[in-house]
Amino acid sequence: MNKKFDIVVIGAGLSSLMFLSRYIHNNKNQSILLIEKNKKRNINQTFCIWQGPDLIDIKKLYNLRARHVWNKIRVSYGDENVDKDIAPYSYECFDGNETLTNLLNQCKGKITFRRGLDVKKIKNHKDSVEIITSKGSIKTKYVIDSRNKISKKQYAYAPNLHQAFIGNEIIVEKEKFNPDLLTLMKFSRNKKDIEFTYILPFSKKKALVETTLFAKNPSLNNIQKIHNQSLIKHSKFRSIKKESGILPMILGRNYIDNNIIPIGLSAGMARPSTGYSMMRIAQWINSIENHKIESDNIKRFEFRPNKLLEWFDSIFLTVCYFWPQKAPILFMRLFSNADIKSIIRFMSDAPTIRDIIFIILSMPKKLMIHGLIKKYVK
Ligand SMILES: Cc1cc2nc3c(=O)[nH]c(=O)nc-3n(C[C@H](O)[C@H](O)[C@H](O)COP(=O)(O)OP(=O)(O)OC[C@H]3O[C@@H](n4cnc5c(N)ncnc54)[C@H](O)[C@@H]3O)c2cc1C
Structure with a gap:
């Protein structure tokens, strides 16, 4: 490919496509090439977000259709259930394939x-960037890189946890799910890792059942064993879809290097404490809206998470890393004591100062103070 592009976007995943679907509207005069290593889209993902007052309206802004919307959530541990009515907020889920296809269609005719x-490699030259691919080199002025490249160095220090999960969308023979009530976290006893089941009921007979671990060294093989045990409880079922992943739960991230802008997971767009990224991607895009990528403003395109939330996440992750067996109590306390609206805004990176104060007051104080001390006293 001899043509030189203004911008080359690497990876046709969530962050790139959300970015492009908005960027192209204001910047029609820049030539953009999107490249993807996979020949076919082979993703099996379900993207979920919180929606409601003061949160970015993803459906409207990105022209997307939610697959299911819940207004009631449950968090449980042992025999204790905390059920919350979350209206006027909602928890919404989007089919991954449909979402990416829709976003890509919005870019058709405007990008290559x-x-x-x-x-394989990216080389910075004086007045251009060279991208070396499996099928030759491409020259461009700017690169947007969504490859998930987290270095060993970024993962070297505690609390370096991962969120690892395996989920199956299943159909059961007898009606057993409540399609109005989402199970956000059903904790299991586990001394080494934080373990919970996440259940998205789509109908009385159909649900996505996911086993998640916040772990130091997760192995999908081990999670599969735990997950199989969890699925057996649903007696006669048929699996129609499977998804899995290992997401970083660290504060380290990649920064802009000359004319190369990292985005997505490796740029810190996944919230370290939750692994959710769709809302952070949307917030980043809002923050750069109306700006064109040019050499004198490239730093503007750097993703900068909220410093206070980052600090808070670091304490929370320290607690999860050193005292995983106490984490279920922490979550149960949080969900039963704090105002659910504050929790939702907090988890969506949009808390008010009042929300943060309420969240702090709802946490088990002794445990959080231990986390604070452990973070600063090595
Ligand atoms: C199963 C699953 C469920 C998730 N659920 C949620 C959720 O409910 N809510 C939420 O907010 N977040 C969720 N996440 C987290 C996050 O939103 C997703 O991981 C999201 O896909 C991150 O977007 P991204 O653009 O950073 O990475 P990706 O979507 O993975 O995109 C990166 C793209 O780059 C391509 N690529 C990689 N290397 C190369 C290369 N060398 N050359 C060319 N192309 C390359 C990849 O093939 C891929 O298409 C989930 C993640 C997973 C894995």
Whole structure:
């Protein structure tokens, strides 16, 4: 490919496509190439977000259709259930394939898209960037890089946890799910890791049942064993879809390097304490709206998480890392004591100062103070 582009976007995943679907409207005069290593879209993902007052309206802004919306959530541990009516907020889920197809369609005719190009190396030259792919080199002025590249160095220090999960969308023979009530976290006793089941009921007979671990060294093989035990409880079922992943739960991230802008997971767009990224991606895009990528304003495109939330996440992750067996109590306390609206805004990176104060007051104080001391006293 000899043509030189203004911008090359690496990876046709969530962050790139959300970014492009908005960026192209205001910047029609820049030539953009999107490259993706996979020849076919082979994702099995369900993207979920909180929606409601003071949160970015993802459906409206990105022209997306939610697959299911819940207004009631449950968090449980042992025999204790905390059920919350979350209206006027909601928890909404989007089918991954449909979402990415829809976003890509919005870019059609405005960008060039090439599949099957695997980026091997990127070289910064004086007045251009060279991208070396499996099928030759491409020259460009700017690169948006969504590859998930987290270095060993970024993962070297505690609390370096991962969120690892395996989920199956299942259909059961007898009606057993309540499609109005989402199970956000059903904790299990586990001394080493934080373990919970996440259940998205789509109908009385159909649900996504996911086993999640916040762990130091997760192995999907081990999680599969735990997950199989959890699925057996649903007696006669048929699996129609499977998804899995290992997401970083660290504060380290990649920064802009000359004309290369990292985005997505490796740029810190996944919230360290939850692994959710869709809302952070949308917030970043809002923050750069109306700006064109040019050499004199490239730093503007750096993702900068809220410092207070980052600090809070670091204490929370320290607690999860050193005292995983106490984490279920922490979550149960939080969900039963704090105002659910504050929790939702907090988890969506949009808390008010009042929300933060309420969250702090609802946490088990002794445990959080231990986390604070452990973070600063090595
Ligand atoms: C199963 C699953 C469920 C999730 N659920 C949620 C959720 O409910 N809510 C939420 O907010 N977040 C969720 N996440 C987290 C996060 O939103 C997703 O991981 C999201 O896909 C991150 O977007 P991204 O653009 O950073 O990465 P990706 O979507 O993974 O995109 C990166 C793209 O780059 C391509 N690529 C990689 N290397 C190369 C290369 N060398 N050359 C060319 N292309 C390359 C990849 O093939 C991929 O298409 C989930 C993650 C997973 C894995």
